[in-house]
Amino acid sequence: MITGTAITKTFRQRGGVLGHREVPALRGVDFAIERGGAVCFIGESGCGKTTLGRIIAGLETCDSGEIVIDGTPMSGLSPRRRRPYFRRVQMIHQDPYSALNPTRTIHQTLRAPLALRARQTGRPKPWIDARAEELLALVGIDPGYVLPRYPHQLSGGMRQRVVIARALTMDPEALVADEAVSMIDVSLRLGILALLRRLREQLGVGVLFITHDIATARYIGDESELYVLYRGQVVEHGPTETVINEPVHPYTQSLLSATPVLHGLERPGPDRIVPTEALDERHGDAGCLFARRCPLATERCERDRPVLGHDPAYPTTQRHACFHPRRRQVIPLAAGA
Amino acid sequence: MERHLTAPGVRIRGLTVVYNTPSGELPAVSGVDLTLAPGTITGVVGESGSGKSTLALSMLNAVQPPGRISAGSVEIDGLGDVVRLRGEELRRTRGRKVGYVFQAAQNSLNPLKTIGAQLLDLGRSHDVGDLRALVRDARELLGRMGMDGARVLDSRQHELSGGMRQRVGIMFALVLDARVVVLDEPTTALDMITQATILRIIREVHDERALTTLVITHDVGAVAEVADDLAVMYGGRVVEHGPVAEVLGAPEHPYTRGLIRAIPRLSGDLGLARALPGRPPTLGTLPAAGCVFRERCESSLDLCRTAEPVPAARAGRTVACHLPGPHAVPVKRKEYA
Numbered sequence: 001m002i003t004g005t006a007i008t009k010t011f012r013q014r015g016g017v018l019g020h021r022e023v024p025a026l027r028g029v030d031f032a033i034e035r036g037g038a039v040c041f042i043g044e045s046g047c048g049k050t051t052l053g054r055i056i057a058g059l060e061t062c063d064s065g066e067i068v069i070d071g072t073p074m075s076g077l078s079p080r081r082r083r084p085y086f087r088r089v090q091m092i093h094q095d096p097y098s099a100l101n102p103t104r105t106i107h108q109t110l111r112a113p114l115a116l117r118a119r120q121t122g123r124p125k126p127w128i129d130a131r132a133e134e135l136l137a138l139v140g141i142d143p144g145y146v147l148p149r150y151p152h153q154l155s156g157g158m159r160q161r162v163v164i165a166r167a168l169t170m171d172p173e174a175l176v177a178d179e180a181v182s183m184i185d186v187s188l189r190l191g192i193l194a195l196l197r198r199l200r201e202q203l204g205v206g207v208l209f210i211t212h213d214i215a216t217a218r219y220i221g222d223e224s225e226l227y228v229l230y231r232g233q234v235v236e237h238g239p240t241e242t243v244i245n246e247p248v249h250p251y252t253q254s255l256l257s258a259t260p261v262l263h264g265l266e267r268p269g270p271d272r273i274v275p276t277e278a279l280d281e282r283h284g285d286a287g288c289l290f291a292r293r294c295p296l297a298t299e300r301c302e303r304d305r306p307v308l309g310h311d312p313a314y315p316t317t318q319r320h321a322c323f324h325p326r327r328r329q330v331i332p333l334a335a336g337a
Numbered sequence: 338m339e340r341h342l343t344a345p346g347v348r349i350r351g352l353t354v355v356y357n358t359p360s361g362e363l364p365a366v367s368g369v370d371l372t373l374a375p376g377t378i379t380g381v382v383g384e385s386g387s388g389k390s391t392l393a394l395s396m397l398n399a400v401q402p403p404g405r406i407s408a409g410s411v412e413i414d415g416l417g418d419v420v421r422l423r424g425e426e427l428r429r430t431r432g433r434k435v436g437y438v439f440q441a442a443q444n445s446l447n448p449l450k451t452i453g454a455q456l457l458d459l460g461r462s463h464d465v466g467d468l469r470a471l472v473r474d475a476r477e478l479l480g481r482m483g484m485d486g487a488r489v490l491d492s493r494q495h496e497l498s499g500g501m502r503q504r505v506g507i508m509f510a511l512v513l514d515a516r517v518v519v520l521d522e523p524t525t526a527l528d529m530i531t532q533a534t535i536l537r538i539i540r541e542v543h544d545e546r547a548l549t550t551l552v553i554t555h556d557v558g559a560v561a562e563v564a565d566d567l568a569v570m571y572g573g574r575v576v577e578h579g580p581v582a583e584v585l586g587a588p589e590h591p592y593t594r595g596l597i598r599a600i601p602r603l604s605g606d607l608g609l610a611r612a613l614p615g616r617p618p619t620l621g622t623l624p625a626a627g628c629v630f631r632e633r634c635e636s637s638l639d640l641c642r643t644a645e646p647v648p649a650a651r652a653g654r655t656v657a658c659h660l661p662g663p664h665a666v667p668v669k670r671k672e673y674a
Contacts, residue, residue: 044528044529044530044531045499045528155385155616155617156385157616158616182526185384185385185555185617186384186555186556186557186558186596186599186600186601187384187555187595187596187599187612187613187617188384188599188612188613188616188617189599189601189612190599190601190610190611190612191611191612192612193601194611194612212528212529213529213601214529214603215601215602215603216601218601218602218603218607219601219607219610244603254530255529255530256603257533258529258530258532258533259529259558259603260532260533260536260556260558260559260561260562261561261562262557262558262561262585262597262600262602263561263562263581263582263585263586264561264581264582264583264584264585264586264587265585265586265597266602266604276530331603331604332602332603332604333604334604334605335582335586
């Protein structure tokens, strides 16, 4: 199990005459990924979701807050002693085209980490090749076809499966999948999502799924949790199906309203919020972070910052950070219904 | 509606584009017939390798070696057959008559020059007499798309967000008053809310300026939101073409059905959604005889191995399949109201 408590991170940008400009990327984010569980972080670019993924994978450190992996807090450990823990969290990047070394065959790509793993666990050499074949079969590709080939000889979907197989060489506790399907053909995305779902069930691997496309989060499997991240703050959290079908925060509702409607098969939800696009990202930090783009904002929203919490009006599993929560029917309905 | 009279029609007939490969010349687009009715937006969807980008480039007669247009014509009202244009005449057509928004318009701008300087370059290369008027038009167009035109013209590309660059790309395609516009993957790599805004802008500008528009994408959702007609491409052929709501609501080609079933959606039964089996064909793996889709088809016949289905028009729909028809769409409809 991996938990994060009050994670904050601020980036400093070199400014002009006024010196540095501080850009808060994460403003106190809590989460928990159970063994075999799934957590989805949704938001636009710049909301901090990628930074959070990198912190969980140990590629970046947080300014304050605590990451706990299998009961061990990371803050007390030296970078060297943290490494074996973070090795148990493997990252799947967005772009399978640049994630694989183009000069190495898939066999060479998988062999290197497996050789390390064999040394760590005292396994004999023949185990390495057997394990490579086993992992490729597990991710749904034919080892005989793929092993001798170079990345450029494979399709995008196959490459992403190889990237996942490589992540599995470390017997990870959890996978951090950052926009892992957004560069894959739409026709093949569900295949990759089904694979992540299967890895959760078969191997008990936890999945942290990061995306800007809420619809894909539905396919990550049962009992997944959805966190909606806006400018570094979680503004809504709950079971994925609940947040999608019964969202209460206007930002969540804007994201859902922006998802295209398949006319002929669907019709728009009756309460769609026409989202305002952020043209100026340098909005002030006072009050609710979403107030400037929110169609419902009042004076109070300009002044005070709502805190993520439970609301007696909604299920206890659902939390939001809004002064004016209201359920809205925003997702598409079946056509003709 | 009178403005629609000025929108040109486009008739693509028997278009074949071949690429020179080590194993001979292979067709990326094979004998495509496609009519774009004046004043409509036509969406072309397909997986990578379907030939959709090659088709788009043919609209400008801009297929680059090792590819070439080996047969067919692209007739545009008031212009004639673009395939026959050469040299200076062709250069003038591009931009003036046919506007093109390139895939990843985010990366197609010159990083060293301001947008305004690039606009003046465009004006000079097309012998625009009144450059002031050109700048005024550009500012107006940018303003129309919700941006501060003067500020954008003074900016370099790194100062603009992805959504803003996409709008700059649209401005460049329209500022010389082109009436036929081709957009290649206009929303790929954009956030949901930005995507929704860009799609709305495409629709509005299309209506206001009486355009005939072609949108190329792998994302059926993006095109369903904006297009009047939908053309589905597979293996270099248009396999189904018709009004968008009809094609999505009652797909007749098994490939279209599979494609729709594979879209990650916010509503609908999760259990019935699945990725398209197999992988997208490449130039080298297309079968030489019979239907190009038969290996991934759920209802393939013996006939499909030997005879290539001919596109047949019926009640406004064109379908190229030996067994077309309104088979039940396995995507079950679910009501949340």
